[in-house]
Structure formats: structure tokens, C-alpha cells
Amino acid sequence: MTAHDGHDVLGDLMRASLDHCVKCTICETFCPVSNVTPLFPGPKYAGPQAERFRIDDEPSPDASLDYCSGCGICTQVCPQGVHIAEINTRARAQLKATQGVRLRDRILARPTLAGRLGTPVAPIANWSLGNRLLRLAAEKTLGIHHRAPMPRFAGRTFQRWARRHSAPAAAGRRVAFFHGCGTNYYEPRLGEMTVGLLEHNGLAVEVPKQDCCGLPLQSNGLFDDARGYVHRLAARLAPYAREGVDIVATSTSCSLMLKREALEILGMSDDPDLQVVSERVFDICEYLLAMRERGELKLDFQPLPETVTYHAPCQQQGHGIGKPALDLLALIPELRTIETGASCCGVAGTYGLKREKYDIAMKVGDGLFAEIAAAAPDRAVCDSETCRWQIEHATGVRAVHPVEVLHRASGLA
Amino acid sequence: MPTLQAELLVIGGGATGAGVAWDAALRGFDVVLVDRADLAEGTSGRFHGLLHSGGRYVVKDPVAAKECVAENAILRRVIPDCIEDTGGLFVTTPDDDPAYGDRFLAGCRACSLPAEEIDVAEALRREPRLNPGIRRAFLVPDASIDAWKTVWSLARGASAHGARILPYHRVIDLHREEDAVTGARVRNEHTGEELDIEAGFTINASGAWAAQIAHMAGIEGVGVIPGKGIMIAMNHRLVNTVINRCTMPADGDILVPIRTVSVIGTTDSRSADPDEIPVTQAEVDQMLDDGERLVPGFREARALRVWAGVRPLFQDEKAGAVADTRDVSRTHAVVDHRERDGVAGLLTMSGGKLTTLRLMAQDIVDAMCAQLGAERPCRTHAERPPGNEDGEPYSLGSRLRRREATLQDEQLICECELIGRSRLEQAMRRRGTTDLDDIRRSMRLGMGPCQGGFCIYRATGILHGVGRLDGAEASASLHGFLEERWKGVWPILYGDQLRQARLDDWIFQGLLDVEHLPDGELAA
Amino acid sequence: MSHHDVVVVGTGLAGLTAAVRLAEDGARVLVLAKGVGATHLSAGTIDVLGYAPERVDRPAEALGALVDARPGHPYALVGAGGVAAAVDWFKARIAAGPLAPYAYAGGVEENLLLPTAVGVARPSAVVPETMAGGDLRRDAAICIVGFRALKDFHPALAADMLTRAGVRARGVELDLVPEGRVDVNALGFARAFDAPAFRAEVKAQVVAQLGVEERAAFPAVLGIADPHGAWTELEHGLGRAVFEIPTLPPSVPGMRVHKSLHETLRRAGGRVILNAVVTGAEHRGGHVSALRIRVGLREERRGADWVVLATGGLASGGIELDSRWKARETALGLPVTGVPEPGAERFRPGYFEDHPMARAGVAVDHGLRPVDGGGERLYENVLVAGATLAGAEPWREKCGDGLSLSTGYRAAELVLAASTAAGAAAGVAGS
Structure with a gap:
């Protein structure tokens, strides 16, 4: 890789975006973390400000940077176009490159590995996750907070289901489903419902073989490993994109990785597979709403006389597509949807699982949890899996993906 | 009239004057230093920050080059905290003659300057933003040096050895008895009070203003050519190595990474009056184009401020007129007025550059000792002035590191330059000033991207408390700062910095309504 | 491709005003913005006209x-009538918004004179109820209370300046820190003031220090969730007029405006997408x-x-000037007027001088539609509002907020x- 290929030009632009910062402090007022703890000095400080004191490729002296959860809200709200979260993520990776990455972070960063190990022994694995003594031991040895909302293994994989699933005969346009690790190992039902919903609307769903998108690795500062995963995943998905087949995804963070973050943060804009894939990846709700706008979505939803809250996760907001789930839920008769106002549930992927960050994450989520509790909904709707687990953990309300509600209202459940 | 007595009066509080005060104080002389304004407010505080390896002069001015080689090494030893070891590159851009590189290397060898040609690919790896079209690259031991820190360190060192440092004391007359200068009358620029300084010896270290000072002693024809140069500081480190064009010295051929910024310099044109050095749009455009040649995309990067400085180039009238100021030697000379004009007790330092400030001081104090018949050897090559004791060189991350240590204990006042409240209060107490602009220079307060948009109000509030200012003084300080800041930004207001300036207007005019401060006009 | 009745570009006061006004009349509105708008930076007052160039009363x-x-x-x-209509509308929306009964006082008839954080009397027409008590046309001594941990507000400085202008004022600084933090911004304090315990502590520390006749001023941080509650509680607790003085950004009163309009827009069915940069029009x-x-x-x-x-405008990136001294409107590439030619002077060397470029912007016809240099209308269905x-x-x-509000409102009315x-017409044609 030469110094002047896409990697560095794009990387450069990102760093150069610090030039746009006028210190207006808008990012500070929205940062969910620095608003609850002084341990993180805030996005403006850790991002464009501190960046001027950093030399590319040298570790940053501000360890407080590690308290950034990487939720990305700062970048979303910045009116000047500073890539604050991305600057922070890169600096954090540089920091970890020298400090070394903890064993815990290496484990949390590889959900497929955990998934492969845990799935065949799901009862034992899940028992371990529910065992307080073992969890305390894990907190002591690994630094994973004993109360952290760790997902439960489903004991089967979505991929296995998909291989056996036979599509309806009269299917039309092809679409590829990028389901992500969460669906594969922990929530295979979500994958099944997604396929069902898309087929119900006349699409021919294909499920490519796929592995992790590398996001957890990126969040934990393991950039090289993350690039490897992105590269392999993009290679799996690229043939579809090249044939003009759209790729839909249920995990908003994994799809954001392919749409944008891998190109910007990991500097992979020169990967030809990723280039075509990033153009073709859609969040499932984004996709369904676009179908609705083209008149391709079946609108004969059955009434659902219940109340749900809707929380748009930070990573979903990073797509810059608004909140399509709200427009979709609004199509369901008798469904009462309460949009929550709080911005973040706190967990930010793997952040809230860590011993030293669990309390911060719970405090970040306080506002959201209170809103949900006050609404006393039948379900809490949220697009991202880790956020759903955090919401369930904190409120006891069952949290579901919007697809699950749409699936039910389509009479498919 | 109050009177001060001293063995040596130093006129000028720039790098030369502070160097002389430090040198002489170390040799045991009782020194008074005066400057009409703040220390390093003239030429020294207005340069690009390059500690020359000597590479720039090896072909054209080998004497100056050799001096640089030696002094660069000494300064790294004695004032490490003021210097960042950035290294330097001489690069042949597509517009330069590659053959010059051979002359350059030969020159380096002749001057014992350790230079090494490296692969273009290696140079680009080291500095990825550099013009990929460069054809040759040479590595040299350039560095960047913080002039304010240097001058203040030397001045504090001199103070510690008994020197009295008097900024804002303007020389209004030189005392002359018979054929000797015996001191000066100075005026306190804050209070208007006058003061007589009786000095056994006077050193004129006023740089571009040297002829004006000499004139007060009735000495004419001290030929100082103010050579004006403009520089632009860019918002962040576009490069981390000093970049020089490998060509005969020309305009806009140096890009210096210093502290948080990169400085592009410089022009060189004759200026009639060292106090009248306006920046023109043509000059700004020229610098931006020159920057573009070194770093593609330079014009899209954010410019923070622009300023002009005047080099004190010396030209004795007997030597005949020189048309291009760039052809005047960059070495220095001690003008012995006893020899030249029959006036004893006065020496003038002429020419020179910041890199050789120590040598300049040594030479002129040696000359004074010779005239006085005193045998006191120079010690500045072996002594570290305050702030440099630990021998640790400066690194870019140092303020961030220090801030990290006090994150939970201290308010951050200047966010761009990471200045905490206690350090600011300390500086205010130490300086005893009522003027924020003094604090700006010594701490770089308000010199980051927002150009004081957020910190000036905060600092004014704090200074109001610490300095027990009344409303009029606070108002004057605030207005003064706004005007000073504006001088450095208005010619380069485009792109991001224009956006910033408008946001700052929003704060100062929209939120605070500073236009209507009571007594605001007193400041003008 | 989605389709909306109206796409509003920008989420500052002008954009939000237009969007809310349209959405509440049933239009399908989409707001696109790069990020959160500049309401967070404004004082939260609606300054209609303060200087022209002499002070306007x-x-x-x-x-x-x-x-x-x-x-x-x-x-x-928009004319004076248009400004008045927009102001009435704005006051009604805030009073019925999510922060109710938090409301605005004043009107376009006369300016109040409110102290700034440097103690200057700034003319403002329409102000949060929490600031109205600071009107300097009323002769009553002022005790300005500040907090050491809040670096963006210096009570003694403001008081000293006011004193020079003939107002009886003094400053008091409290060492009260929310959660033991030494460096808290205005929003942090506002959150603290939302909690009754913190308000009680402030009250307890301040009450003994106040003179009988004094009004009490605070930095504008008296609550973000329930500013009306915090303010009235302090007034009752201290038994006197209490008012807020705007701080440096982030501006809590500005955030209240943002919150009120944003929530009102959401309730009216408007949609907002951030991080969407408009790069042109088809x-x-x-x-x-x-x-x-x-x-x-x-x-x-x-x-x-x-x-x-x-x-x-130039502060928010709606208009840019590049390093070759060419100006452009960034979303649609509309022509910008009022920019001196390259080589001509754009700014003057003195900060307080008149600057040739100060009034640059997009020129429009009376229907707010952009026009070119010759006054020819460029687009029939694009309206321009605000800065x-x-x-x-x-x-x-001192007219930025008034302009944004009234032109945003006017744009909506025109649409x-x-x-x-x-x-x-369609109805007639169809019948």
C-alpha cells in the first residue's frame, strides 16, 4: 500500500476534518458519556482538540480517551462536519497498539469465536452466564462485569436454518441477507422472521455464507484483525452487489461498518469488494421504507392493539436515514408507538460489558430506561441487538427488533 | 527622577538581548535589560520557528551554515525544553532543479553538516502529505524552536543571576558623556514614568531598530535594512518534519512544524520602517501557492493566523547598496562604536538569526570584556537556563500529557492550547500584568483554532479577579486582545477560519455585546 | 427516493420555525441537516433589532x-407586521411546548435592556420569562451569583462593568460543584438545577448574602428539564426577582428553544435526518x-x-469563502452577493470597523426565492430563510434571532x- 492510495487520502480527510471544528461545544452537550462521568473529558476534547497534540502513528498520551464509548453521536450532531468519533476511534486504536489489548477485549471482540464455541454447548454456556459465582470469577479474571447483559446462546444457528429453508416458488427480485453474528448465534428467530417478511413481500432472499464484520475488533482497537474480517466479508457479499442484488441487514451497527466505518475508520476505501458492497448495503427498515415509497410493500397489516416504545440506537442514527422504523410501525393499525427521547442506552456494543464501564453505561441509559418504564409498553422496539439486551437487562421489558413487530402484523407469526 | 545603576544596559528584549543578558549575568555582570514592549514581541516572536541545521546556507553562505551547525548542537544541549527534534527534509519539488541537490550535498560535506539523501518513497512514508512529485529528498538535523519560551527562559535565567528585566520600558534618550555612552533614559510605557539608567556599558540589541537607538547617541549611518517576511500558521501539523525546498533560498520554501501548528514561510522584501509591515493579499496568496507546492491540498487546510516580522539585516554603508535583501549575509557582526565612531561604552549587534543567538551574545559580550579589559569567559555553552534543567526535549504531546494528569482537578481555560486555570493564574501573578495580550504571548493563550473565541472571556474574568482590575482595565484588556487577535487573522479569513471568526463575532457581539462595553474606547 | 411536501435544509431557528409551522398545518415535512443547528449558541432571546446603528428602544x-x-x-x-406575527406564533409554541409552562415575555413594541456576561446592557425584544427580571430600565440593585466551577460566567466582572455604567451591582461566587466536578459547563449546571436538592443548597448559600433591595442574577443555567420550576422556586425561596444572564456556549436557553421546537415538530409529524449533507438539486x-x-x-x-x-451564513457553513476568495452557497450553489472581488478589501484591519464583507449572503425576491446578480429568479420552489x-x-x-424567526415563519406561510x-386550482380543475 503506497502512501497516496485511497487509504491515506481518506484517512487524511478524516484527520483534516478537525480543521472544521469551531469549538461550538454542541457535541459536548450531546455526548452521553461525558454528561454522566468526568472520566471522559468529552468528544471535543478527545477528538479535534487533542488530535492537534498527536503525531500520526504515535500513541496518544491521554488514556482518558478509552472512556469514549464510540457511540458516534458527536459526529451525528456536529454541524460543521468534524468526524469526531472517527478521530477518537483511531486515536484509541493507536493507544491500544502500545498499551496492548486485554484478553477480555480480545474475547469480546470476536463474537463468532464465542458463538462457535458456545452454540454446541449452549445449555452449559448459558448456565455459566447465569451463574453468579462464575460471573464474579469472570469479572475478577477477565474484567467482564458480573451483571453485564451477556447474550444467551440459541443453541442453533441461523445459517443452519437458512440452508434448509426452501423459498416460495413464485419469488421475484433477489435480495441478499447479511444477518450478522448476533442473529446467527443468539437470535436466529430474528433472521427467520426477516426472511419471512421479505418473502411475504415477494422477494427472493438469499443468505450468503458470512462471518463477523469486524466492528467489535475495531471498537477494541484491533484494527488489523478487523480489516481481515471486513475484507473476507466483503469478498463474500461482493458477488451479489456486482450482480445488482441489494444487501439488507438487521444489525444496524454491522451494516454501518460496511456502509461507512470500515472505509473511514479502517481506511479500506481501496478495497474493490468493499466499494461495491458499501453502495448496496441497506438497513432492513431503510429498505422496507424505500419499498413502501416505491409501492412494493404489502400494506395489509393486521391490527396490533398494543403499546411499544421505539428507541433508535446510536449506530442506527449513524446511517443518516432518520428513523424509518417509526414510519413502518405507523402503518400498523392500532399499534401505539411511543418514540423515546433519550439518545443512548449506554452499552455501545461491548463498552457496557466491561467492569470499569458497566456503571457508566447504566447511568448513560438511565434516561431511556426511565422513559420505557414510564411508558410500561408491551414491548420495547429497538434495531440493535446489544441495545436490546441492555434494555431488557435494565428494564425487564422484552425488547424486539422492528422486524418482529412487522412480521407479526403481517400475519406471519 | 528615579535612577537605576548597572554595569551593563541591554537595549532590546528579543532573542539577542535576552541572550546577552543571560551571557553577561552568567559572567557576573550586573545587568539591566529594557524593551519598549514585551519580551520577544518584535522579530523573535514573529519568526517561523526553525532551528536551522545550516542546510539552507551551505551553498550560498557557508560561514552562516557552519555557525548554524555548531549552534544547533549546542542549543539542543542547553535549552532542550525549547526545542523539538523534528528533523528536516530538503526536497526537490517538480519546480526545482535536481542538480542543485548535488551542490547541496557537497556544501553540507564542506560545512560538516550531517546530511543524507533518502529514497523519495522513504520521505513520503515519513511525511505522507508531502507532494508525491518530489524527486529527491535529503535528511538534515533541522528542528523547531519556541522563541517565546527561549527568550523567557534566558530572561529568567538572567534574573536568577541578578539581572533586572524591564519590559515596557522604552529608551527615549541615550546618555552621552564626552566620547562615551553612559546609560539611557527610559519611560515606563504603562505608567508614563521616566527613569534614568546609569550604566558602565550599553549593548544595543534592538535588531531592526538598532539604527534608531544608535541615532540617540548621535551615531549615524548604522545600516540596518528591515527585511520583511510574512508567515502563516496552519491549524495543525501538516508535517512533522521541517520541510525545505532544495533550491537556492527563495520565498515560501520552508514549512516548519512547531508546537501544534505548521508555519509556512517566508517572504523577503525591503521595508522602509520596521514598525510598518502590513501583510498584503498578494503575499498571502503567494504563501498559499508555495504551500501547495510542498503539500498538495494546502489551500484547503485551515490557516490560523498570519504575521510579518522584520529581520535586522546589517549593511554597512561603506559596503555599497545591496538590492535584494536575500543577498545580505545571515551572519552577524558586532559594531564597535569606539572604533567606528569614536564613541566608547556602546556596542551594536547587527544581523544574525535566532539559531545563532547564543554565539551572537558570546561575541558581543566578549567584545565588551575586551573593551573593559575584563577576563570573564563565556559559560552559556555549558549552562541550562530555567525550564531546561531536566534535559528532556519538548514533545508535541507534552501539554496533553500534563492535562491528562490534572483532568479531574483543574478547569481547562484555553481549550485549544490546553491551558489550565492554575497555570494561567500563576502566570498572571508572575507577570503582574493587567494586559491579557502579555499572557497570550508567554502561554500561547488564545492562539489555537478558535483564536480566543472562548477563552478570552474566561481569562478576562480570571484576570479581573487575580489582577484586581477595575471595570475600565478589564474592558481595555478585552478590547486590546480582540484588536490584537484580529490583526493576525483578517488577511487570512477564508474557509474554516472565516467560519470561526464569524462564530467568534457571534459570541463577542451577539452574546456579550462587547461593542458597547463601558469605556471600551479607552482601549483604542 | 422518498418524497415530501417540503424539505427544509437546516435545523437552526429559521429551519425549525419553518418546519414546525408547515408540519402543524399538515404538510409532510422532512428536515435535512449536517448536524444540530445554532440554537445551542444563541442567547435564547429573540433580538429583533437592537442597533440601527444607534440603540433601538x-x-x-x-x-x-x-x-x-x-x-x-x-x-x-417580512415587514414589522410579519415580525410581530412570527413572534406571537413563537411565544405560543414555546408556551405550549414540552417545557411548558416555561414561556417567553416581551414583544416587538419595546426592547428590554438585559445585562450580558460582561455587564453590557443588550437590547432584546422577546426573552425567556427567566431573563425578563434583569431589565436594566428598572432601577434596582443587582447581586450576580456565579459558580467557580462554571468558567463561562464571571459575576464580578459583569458586576464591575455594570457599575461603571451606573447600575448598582456586585458579584458573588459560590463554590458549589455538582457531583464534585471542578469543570462543569452550563448544561451540567442546568442538569444540577433540575434537581430540587441542588436548588435548595443554592438557595441556602445565597439567601444570607442578599441585600434587602437586591435582585438576584444567575447564569442562564436554571434547569433544562424544568426551567420554569427551578426559576419560580428560586424566586419564592429568595423572596425577590430572580433572573438569568446568558453564558458562553453551550447556551442552556438556546437548548431549551431547540428542545421545544424539535419536540413540537416531532409531535406534528415532521421528520429530521442529521448527517445529511445537501450537495445539490435536481x-x-x-x-x-x-x-x-x-x-x-x-x-x-x-x-x-x-x-x-x-x-x-458564514458562521454555520451555509456560505463559504474559499482560499481563492470565491464565495458559494454550499447546498445548492446559489450565487452569493455582497462579496468583494478578489483583490478588493473584504475586511478592515480594525476589529470594530465596518467590514465590506459583513452583509454577504444570498439575495432573494419578495417571495424569498433566490435570485441571480441581475435579479432574475433562479428557482420557483426554493425559499431561503435565516442567516x-x-x-x-x-x-x-442584534437582529439575528428576529430575522431567522420571521423569515423562517414567512417562508412557511408562503409555501x-x-x-x-x-x-x-387543482380542485377547480378537477370539478
Whole structure:
């Protein structure tokens, strides 16, 4: 890789975006973390400000940077176009490159590995996750907070289901489903419902073989490993994109990785597979709403006389597509949807699982949890899996993906 | 009239004057230093920050080059905290003659300057933003040096050895008895009070203003050519190595990474009056184009401020007129007025550059000792002035590191330059000033991207408390700062910095309504 | 491609005002913005006209004279009546918004004189109820209370300046820190003030220090969730008039405006997408059919019948000047007027001088539609509002908020009127 290929030009632009910062402090007022703890000095400080004191490729002296959860809200709200979260993520990776990455972070960063190990022994694995003594031991040895909302293994994989699933005969346009690790190992039902919903609307769903998108690795500062995963995943998905087949995804963070973050943060804009894939990846709700706008979505939803809250996760907001789930839920008769106002549930992927960050994450989520509790909904709707687990953990309300509600209202459940 | 007595009066509080005060104080002389304004407010505080390896002069001015080689090494030893070891590159851009590189290397060898040609690919790896079209690259031991820190360190060192440092004391007359200068009358620029300084010896270290000072002693024809140069500081480190064009010295051929910024310099044109050095749009455009040649995309990067400085180039009238100021030697000379004009007790330092400030001081104090018949050897090559004791060189991350240590204990006042409240209060107490602009220079307060948009109000509030200012003084300080800041930004207001300036207007005019401060006009 | 009745570009005061006004009349509204708008930076007051160039005491009257003298001023597009209508609308929306009963006081008839954080009497027409008590036209001594941990507000400095201007004022600084933090911004304090325990502590520390006749001033941090509650509780607890003085950004009163309008928009069914950078328009002749937007690294289109452009001026990036001294409007590439030619002087060397470039912006016709240098209308269904408009010096004239509010409101009214007319015409044609 030469110094002047896409990697560095794009990387450069990102760093150069610090030039746009006028210190207006808008990012500070929205940062969910620095608003609850002084341990993180805030996005403006850790991002464009501190960046001027950093030399590319040298570790940053501000360890407080590690308290950034990487939720990305700062970048979303910045009116000047500073890539604050991305600057922070890169600096954090540089920091970890020298400090070394903890064993815990290496484990949390590889959900497929955990998934492969845990799935065949799901009862034992899940028992371990529910065992307080073992969890305390894990907190002591690994630094994973004993109360952290760790997902439960489903004991089967979505991929296995998909291989056996036979599509309806009269299917039309092809679409590829990028389901992500969460669906594969922990929530295979979500994958099944997604396929069902898309087929119900006349699409021919294909499920490519796929592995992790590398996001957890990126969040934990393991950039090289993350690039490897992105590269392999993009290679799996690229043939579809090249044939003009759209790729839909249920995990908003994994799809954001392919749409944008891998190109910007990991500097992979020169990967030809990723280039075509990033153009073709859609969040499932984004996709369904676009179908609705083209008149391709079946609108004969059955009434659902219940109340749900809707929380748009930070990573979903990073797509810059608004909140399509709200427009979709609004199509369901008798469904009462309460949009929550709080911005973040706190967990930010793997952040809230860590011993030293669990309390911060719970405090970040306080506002959201209170809103949900006050609404006393039948379900809490949220697009991202880790956020759903955090919401369930904190409120006891069952949290579901919007697809699950749409699936039910389509009479498919 | 109050009177001060001293063995040596130093006129000028720039790098030369502070160097002389430090040198002489170390040799045991009782020194008074005066400057009409703040220390390093003239030429020294207005340069690009390059500690020359000597590479720039090896072909054209080998004497100056050799001096640089030696002094660069000494300064790294004695004032490490003021210097960042950035290294330097001489690069042949597509517009330069590659053959010059051979002359350059030969020159380096002749001057014992350790230079090494490296692969273009290696140079680009080291500095990825550099013009990929460069054809040759040479590595040299350039560095960047913080002039304010240097001058203040030397001045504090001199103070510690008994020197009295008097900024804002303007020389209004030189005392002359018979054929000797015996001191000066100075005026306190804050209070208007006058003061007589009786000095056994006077050193004129006023740089571009040297002829004006000499004139007060009735000495004419001290030929100082103010050579004006403009520089632009860019918002962040576009490069981390000093970049020089490998060509005969020309305009806009140096890009210096210093502290948080990169400085592009410089022009060189004759200026009639060292106090009248306006920046023109043509000059700004020229610098931006020159920057573009070194770093593609330079014009899209954010410019923070622009300023002009005047080099004190010396030209004795007997030597005949020189048309291009760039052809005047960059070495220095001690003008012995006893020899030249029959006036004893006065020496003038002429020419020179910041890199050789120590040598300049040594030479002129040696000359004074010779005239006085005193045998006191120079010690500045072996002594570290305050702030440099630990021998640790400066690194870019140092303020961030220090801030990290006090994150939970201290308010951050200047966010761009990471200045905490206690350090600011300390500086205010130490300086005893009522003027924020003094604090700006010594701490770089308000010199980051927002150009004081957020910190000036905060600092004014704090200074109001610490300095027990009344409303009029606070108002004057605030207005003064706004005007000073504006001088450095208005010619380069485009792109991001224009956006910033408008946001700052929003704060100062929209939120605070500073236009209507009571007594605001007193400041003008 | 999605399609909306109106796409509003920008989420500052002008954009939000237009969006809310349209959405509450049933229009399908989409707001696109790069990020959160500049309400977070403003004082939270609606300054209608403060200087023209002498101090204005009665803005409604002065507006007429201003418009006569400077027909190129954007106020000429709305007139005094338009400003008054917008102000009434705004006050009603805030009072019925999520922060109710938090409300605004004042009107366009006369300016209040409110102290700034440096103790200058700033003319403001419409102000949060929490600030109205600071009117310096009323002669009552002031005790300004500040907090050491809040670096963006210095009570003694403000008091000293006020004293020089003949107001009896003094400053008091409390060492009260929310959660033991030494460096807390205005929002942090506002959150603290939302908690009754913190308010009680402030009350306890301040009450003994106040003189009998004194009003009590605080930095504008008296609550973000329930400012009315915090303010009235302090007034009752301290037994005197209490008022807020705006701090440096982030501005809590500005955030209250943002919160109120944003929530009102949401309730009215409007949608907001952040991180969407408008890069151009698709148009046939003078009719724009869709906006091109960059979302992340992808380009998409959003269809609209109408576009309201409220991206701000040079401060917000709605207008840019590049290093070759060429200005452009960043979303649609509209021509910018009031920019001196390259080589000509754009700014003067003195900060307080008049700067040739100060009034640069987009020129419009009386329907707020952008025009070129010759006055020819460029697009029939694009309206421009707020700081993007040419002809004003919002901060020096102290009229930025009034302009944004009234032109944003006017843009919405124009779209609604045109749609009604078109609807009526279609109805006639269809019958």
C-alpha cells in the first residue's frame, strides 16, 4: 500500500476534518458519556482538540480517551462536519497498539469465536452466564462485569436454518441477507422472521455464507484483525452487489461498518469488494421504507392493539436515514408507538460489558430506561441487538427488533 | 527622577538581548535589560520557528551554515525544553532543479553538516502529505524552536543571576558623556514614568531598530535594512518534519512544524520602517501557492493566523547598496562604536538569526570584556537556563500529557492550547500584568483554532479577579486582545477560519455585546 | 427516493420555525441537516433589532425606518407586521411546548435592556420569562451569583462593568460543584438545577448574602428539564426577582428553544435526518424536484415539492469563502452577493470597523426565492430563510434571532399559501 492510495487520502480527510471544528461545544452537550462521568473529558476534547497534540502513528498520551464509548453521536450532531468519533476511534486504536489489548477485549471482540464455541454447548454456556459465582470469577479474571447483559446462546444457528429453508416458488427480485453474528448465534428467530417478511413481500432472499464484520475488533482497537474480517466479508457479499442484488441487514451497527466505518475508520476505501458492497448495503427498515415509497410493500397489516416504545440506537442514527422504523410501525393499525427521547442506552456494543464501564453505561441509559418504564409498553422496539439486551437487562421489558413487530402484523407469526 | 545603576544596559528584549543578558549575568555582570514592549514581541516572536541545521546556507553562505551547525548542537544541549527534534527534509519539488541537490550535498560535506539523501518513497512514508512529485529528498538535523519560551527562559535565567528585566520600558534618550555612552533614559510605557539608567556599558540589541537607538547617541549611518517576511500558521501539523525546498533560498520554501501548528514561510522584501509591515493579499496568496507546492491540498487546510516580522539585516554603508535583501549575509557582526565612531561604552549587534543567538551574545559580550579589559569567559555553552534543567526535549504531546494528569482537578481555560486555570493564574501573578495580550504571548493563550473565541472571556474574568482590575482595565484588556487577535487573522479569513471568526463575532457581539462595553474606547 | 411536501435544509431557528409551522398545518415535512443547528449558541432571546446603528428602544417602530433606509435588508421581506406575527406564533409554541409552562415575555413594541456576561446592557425584544427580571430600565440593585466551577460566567466582572455604567451591582461566587466536578459547563449546571436538592443548597448559600433591595442574577443555567420550576422556586425561596444572564456556549436557553421546537415538530409529524449533507438539486428549468444528499459516503436523492433553505451564513457553513476568495452557497450553489472581488478589501484591519464583507449572503425576491446578480429568479420552489440571506449584520444589529424567526415563519406561510392556491386550482380543475 503506497502512501497516496485511497487509504491515506481518506484517512487524511478524516484527520483534516478537525480543521472544521469551531469549538461550538454542541457535541459536548450531546455526548452521553461525558454528561454522566468526568472520566471522559468529552468528544471535543478527545477528538479535534487533542488530535492537534498527536503525531500520526504515535500513541496518544491521554488514556482518558478509552472512556469514549464510540457511540458516534458527536459526529451525528456536529454541524460543521468534524468526524469526531472517527478521530477518537483511531486515536484509541493507536493507544491500544502500545498499551496492548486485554484478553477480555480480545474475547469480546470476536463474537463468532464465542458463538462457535458456545452454540454446541449452549445449555452449559448459558448456565455459566447465569451463574453468579462464575460471573464474579469472570469479572475478577477477565474484567467482564458480573451483571453485564451477556447474550444467551440459541443453541442453533441461523445459517443452519437458512440452508434448509426452501423459498416460495413464485419469488421475484433477489435480495441478499447479511444477518450478522448476533442473529446467527443468539437470535436466529430474528433472521427467520426477516426472511419471512421479505418473502411475504415477494422477494427472493438469499443468505450468503458470512462471518463477523469486524466492528467489535475495531471498537477494541484491533484494527488489523478487523480489516481481515471486513475484507473476507466483503469478498463474500461482493458477488451479489456486482450482480445488482441489494444487501439488507438487521444489525444496524454491522451494516454501518460496511456502509461507512470500515472505509473511514479502517481506511479500506481501496478495497474493490468493499466499494461495491458499501453502495448496496441497506438497513432492513431503510429498505422496507424505500419499498413502501416505491409501492412494493404489502400494506395489509393486521391490527396490533398494543403499546411499544421505539428507541433508535446510536449506530442506527449513524446511517443518516432518520428513523424509518417509526414510519413502518405507523402503518400498523392500532399499534401505539411511543418514540423515546433519550439518545443512548449506554452499552455501545461491548463498552457496557466491561467492569470499569458497566456503571457508566447504566447511568448513560438511565434516561431511556426511565422513559420505557414510564411508558410500561408491551414491548420495547429497538434495531440493535446489544441495545436490546441492555434494555431488557435494565428494564425487564422484552425488547424486539422492528422486524418482529412487522412480521407479526403481517400475519406471519 | 528615579535612577537605576548597572554595569551593563541591554537595549532590546528579543532573542539577542535576552541572550546577552543571560551571557553577561552568567559572567557576573550586573545587568539591566529594557524593551519598549514585551519580551520577544518584535522579530523573535514573529519568526517561523526553525532551528536551522545550516542546510539552507551551505551553498550560498557557508560561514552562516557552519555557525548554524555548531549552534544547533549546542542549543539542543542547553535549552532542550525549547526545542523539538523534528528533523528536516530538503526536497526537490517538480519546480526545482535536481542538480542543485548535488551542490547541496557537497556544501553540507564542506560545512560538516550531517546530511543524507533518502529514497523519495522513504520521505513520503515519513511525511505522507508531502507532494508525491518530489524527486529527491535529503535528511538534515533541522528542528523547531519556541522563541517565546527561549527568550523567557534566558530572561529568567538572567534574573536568577541578578539581572533586572524591564519590559515596557522604552529608551527615549541615550546618555552621552564626552566620547562615551553612559546609560539611557527610559519611560515606563504603562505608567508614563521616566527613569534614568546609569550604566558602565550599553549593548544595543534592538535588531531592526538598532539604527534608531544608535541615532540617540548621535551615531549615524548604522545600516540596518528591515527585511520583511510574512508567515502563516496552519491549524495543525501538516508535517512533522521541517520541510525545505532544495533550491537556492527563495520565498515560501520552508514549512516548519512547531508546537501544534505548521508555519509556512517566508517572504523577503525591503521595508522602509520596521514598525510598518502590513501583510498584503498578494503575499498571502503567494504563501498559499508555495504551500501547495510542498503539500498538495494546502489551500484547503485551515490557516490560523498570519504575521510579518522584520529581520535586522546589517549593511554597512561603506559596503555599497545591496538590492535584494536575500543577498545580505545571515551572519552577524558586532559594531564597535569606539572604533567606528569614536564613541566608547556602546556596542551594536547587527544581523544574525535566532539559531545563532547564543554565539551572537558570546561575541558581543566578549567584545565588551575586551573593551573593559575584563577576563570573564563565556559559560552559556555549558549552562541550562530555567525550564531546561531536566534535559528532556519538548514533545508535541507534552501539554496533553500534563492535562491528562490534572483532568479531574483543574478547569481547562484555553481549550485549544490546553491551558489550565492554575497555570494561567500563576502566570498572571508572575507577570503582574493587567494586559491579557502579555499572557497570550508567554502561554500561547488564545492562539489555537478558535483564536480566543472562548477563552478570552474566561481569562478576562480570571484576570479581573487575580489582577484586581477595575471595570475600565478589564474592558481595555478585552478590547486590546480582540484588536490584537484580529490583526493576525483578517488577511487570512477564508474557509474554516472565516467560519470561526464569524462564530467568534457571534459570541463577542451577539452574546456579550462587547461593542458597547463601558469605556471600551479607552482601549483604542 | 422518498418524497415530501417540503424539505427544509437546516435545523437552526429559521429551519425549525419553518418546519414546525408547515408540519402543524399538515404538510409532510422532512428536515435535512449536517448536524444540530445554532440554537445551542444563541442567547435564547429573540433580538429583533437592537442597533440601527444607534440603540433601538422601540423595534416595531424602528423596523419601518430601517426598511425604508435599507431596502436590501432582509427585514424588508417580512415587514414589522410579519415580525410581530412570527413572534406571537413563537411565544405560543414555546408556551405550549414540552417545557411548558416555561414561556417567553416581551414583544416587538419595546426592547428590554438585559445585562450580558460582561455587564453590557443588550437590547432584546422577546426573552425567556427567566431573563425578563434583569431589565436594566428598572432601577434596582443587582447581586450576580456565579459558580467557580462554571468558567463561562464571571459575576464580578459583569458586576464591575455594570457599575461603571451606573447600575448598582456586585458579584458573588459560590463554590458549589455538582457531583464534585471542578469543570462543569452550563448544561451540567442546568442538569444540577433540575434537581430540587441542588436548588435548595443554592438557595441556602445565597439567601444570607442578599441585600434587602437586591435582585438576584444567575447564569442562564436554571434547569433544562424544568426551567420554569427551578426559576419560580428560586424566586419564592429568595423572596425577590430572580433572573438569568446568558453564558458562553453551550447556551442552556438556546437548548431549551431547540428542545421545544424539535419536540413540537416531532409531535406534528415532521421528520429530521442529521448527517445529511445537501450537495445539490435536481431541477428542470426553475423547478427543483429533488435534493441530492450525501449520507456517509453514499449519495441519495430526496424528492420535494418545496425546499426551504435555512443553512445559516458564514458562521454555520451555509456560505463559504474559499482560499481563492470565491464565495458559494454550499447546498445548492446559489450565487452569493455582497462579496468583494478578489483583490478588493473584504475586511478592515480594525476589529470594530465596518467590514465590506459583513452583509454577504444570498439575495432573494419578495417571495424569498433566490435570485441571480441581475435579479432574475433562479428557482420557483426554493425559499431561503435565516442567516443565509444577504443584507444584514445580525450580531452588530442584534437582529439575528428576529430575522431567522420571521423569515423562517414567512417562508412557511408562503409555501402554505401557494399550496392552498394550487390545491384550490387543482380542485377547480378537477370539478
